Amino acid sequence: MAGLLPGIAQTRLGATVDMEGWRSDYDVGSRAADPYTRARIARHGLLALARTEAVYFTRTKDDDGAPLRETCSYRVSGGTMPAEWWSLTLYDARSRLPANSDAALSIDASRVSGARWEAQIAPRRPANGNTWISSRNADRFDLMLRLYVPDAAVLETPDATLLPPAISRLDCEGDG
């Protein structure tokens, strides 16, 4: 059902993976998880599946290293994912879906076409008709990338296999 919060690491340290700021712990859901991982997951990613079924990557910052926040809008873009199915979902700082009724909190493989895709993250629906992920009432937030039935190479050599989505900041409230 769920995932995990960011841990430590460069590209890979033990079961912890960091792909350009997208962080994952491949021990999530498994009996191999250490007590710290287990306690963290129990609080922030309960009912996460073991890595052969799904892996979860979380990112809290944009491409410039600034925290993701509701007062800014972003373009998130990516390509084909090495998995049977994927989704990208926005969660607030309490690991909850933010309290809005926009019905626009995620995108998934079934809603994009072609090798490249992009969406706009903003508190209001973009006037340009772009695919929208709503950050309304999220305040500080993160994005979770779920890869279901990931290719074996994602588990073995993630840095050579996975090109994670980019997140570029478009503008912020108060920008001149």
Place this chain on the structure above:
Amino acid sequence: MMQRRGFALFATFALTVIAAHFATLYTTPGFIMNRVEARLTALGTPQHAFRLAPRMTPQTQTVVRPSPDLAYSICLYDLTAAPEGLLVTMAAFDDYASLSFFDARTDNFATVRGTGRDLTVAAAAGVGCEWRRRDCGPDGKRAGANPAAGPHPRGV
């Protein structure tokens, strides 16, 4: 003398803090799973039967980080109330589907992926089909079923 007593007090304090830290660390998953179980029960989730949860939205979420893109059916199980284990049948579904077992420590100890056909899974405590030996096939598995052996009697 005072120094030795001070050290003993500090050592006792430090050991108490360390013990409390590890006690919290080890009990947190079980504690949270108990709360989830209580919450799911309050929402009408039956034991040994599935409840199709409403689509996950900010208004319906019951656990952290639910996926709004997936349909969840949830079943609570308690193998102490089903000493011979449980048989779970996944109905045929053309798209991605999986049956996942989580124990009382939050471990996803078994997942069976949908195949597009009806699929039966035998869930039991212990390993293999020790729980129902009369049904064991020559390979040690229950005939016609995928085994899912849980390390704890209760889970989701």
